[in-house]
Amino acid sequence: MKPIKQLQIVSAAALTCVALYSGTAAAATLDDVRERGAVRCGVNTGLAGFAKANSLGEYSGFDIDICRAVASALFNDSEAVEMLPLSSVERFPALQQGRIDVLSRNTTWTLERNTLFGEFVGTSFYDGQGFMVNKQSGIRSALELDNRPICVGRGTTSELNVADFFTVSDLRYVPIFFENEAASLAGYIDGDCQAITTDRSGLAAQRSAMNVPNSHVILPEVISKEPLGPMVPPNDSEWGNVVRWTLNCMINAEELGVSSTNVDNPNVGSTPSIRRLLGQEGLAGQQLGMNEQWCSRIIRQVGNYGEVYDKHVGENTPIGLSRGINALWTEGGLIYAPPVR
Ligand SMILES: N[C@@H](CCC(=O)N[C@@H](CS)C(=O)NCC(=O)O)C(=O)O
Structure with a gap:
């Protein structure tokens, strides 16, 4: 009797381990976000140009637009977001505890943060x-x-x-x-x-x-060196890709000359790269688990990388930052996105 009982206990423990392990491996943030109908974003408590709430508590800024872009890609609605203001100390526990889907909050990509707290999907702003x-x-x-x-x-x-x-x-x-x-x-x-x-x-x-x-x-x-970029929870490449390619869409759009003002112009899709970006050719949306219009929605509702930069932190704003190293690589800067193909 005794050995059998032990065996049962071991099997139960093994099963629990398998369940726990597969729970981690199959973290399905994309499904959760879809079910909720909104992206939960961890943002700065208040940093002019990057994340600032107005008197109605509505957030705007460069980091906010990256989060809104994810909502546009998924829901065709840049308002489908829930903002959680976080101090610098609070941000990583919030990501680890699953209280946010994206941390879009002037956060520097470092080895320690990458290994301990989550994935960085790219660099949205090169700083120092x-x-x-x-x-x-x-x-x-x-x-x-x-x-x-x-x-x-x-x-x-x-x-x-x-x-x-x-x-x-x-x-x-x-x-x-x-x-x-x-x-x-x-x-x-x-x-x-x-x-x-x-x-x-x-x-x-x-x-x-x-x-x-x-x-x-x-x-x-x-x-x-302070490469700032959005973070997502670890071990969920499906969700990581959604956020990564949201940023890449905005950068590629600027490079290809696609903006919120011309995205709906029927003549804009004049090259294969633009047609792939805008979902008129290829299967990028399907490969990301999204609608083929994912990137056109982002550009229409939020804008390309340069538009977002200029609007919130550029030279004609009170923040007054020139593009500097945040210019596109084609203009001598560091902003470079892998191709959509
Ligand atoms: N990029 C740095 C600094 C980020 C940071 O927290 N910066 C300040 C100002 S630029 C801030 O957001 N402070 C608000 C707070 O601590 O709540 C990091 O990731 O640690």
């Missing part, structure tokens, strides 16, 4: 870390920050890079740590520190929201 100071301080280079208090937000790559910078530059490092970047900014405004450090796009966004933006200077040094 910098410093901002008050113009009146007279500081014009990061090398003048020796022994001066610096405001740093916890839970960010900024926290690690800035320490490296002071070590390598042989400067005395006086960090003032804050639980998140919002608190760090408040500290800088209150004069707790002589400089604030984060991604340079973040500094430009923070400066744009100051009472007198012109009285703050972003110093010229770029002290790190």
Whole structure:
């Protein structure tokens, strides 16, 4: 009797393991999202140009549009999104706990995050870390920050890079740590520190929201690589592909000259690449588990990469960022998407 009982226990445990294992392997975010009828996006709590809510609580910005683009591709409705504002510390637990389907929140692609928390589907914005100071301080280079208090937000790559910078530059490092970047900014405004450090796009966004933006200077040094991009939960390549090709659609559309203003022009599909992008040829939609119009919907409702960039953070916005290294590869930048074919 005894051995049989043991065997039964072992088999039950083995079955549970198989069930658990297959549960992980077959994570079906796409099915869940379809059933819910909305994409749940983890976004910044408030960063001008990238993710900012209006008085009605409606979010807009560069990172928000990437999330809306996923909803357009799937539901032909850029409004089919649920935004969950997350601080830098909260973002990865939210992804791990399955509370969001996409993290679209100025998040740097690093090895540690990739191995511990989820997949990065691409780079949507190439950034680097910098410093901002008050113009009146007279500081014009990061090398003048020796022994001066610096405001740093916890839970960010900024926290690690800035320490490296002071070590390598042989400067005395006086960090003032804050639980998140919002608190760090408040500290800088209150004069707790002589400089604030984060991604340079973040500094430009923070400066744009100051009472007198012109009285703050972003110093010229770029002290790190910050490839920012959307993240998805691990072990779900089907869902990863939906988000990855959403971004690639926007980039390819800009490269091919397809925009929200001409996507419905009957003459736009003048080359095979454009016809494949817009679902007039090939099976890209079917291969992704989506409607063949997936990419035309994105471009019609949200726009191509360049349109989204210019609208939210470009030179004619208060953030005022030139394309720089975020220009297309055909224009000397780093923005490059694999082909739809
Ligand atoms: N790209 C960096 C920094 C991201 C980050 O959190 N930046 C700041 C400002 S650019 C921010 O979003 N702060 C808001 C908060 O901490 O809630 C990272 O992934 O760690």
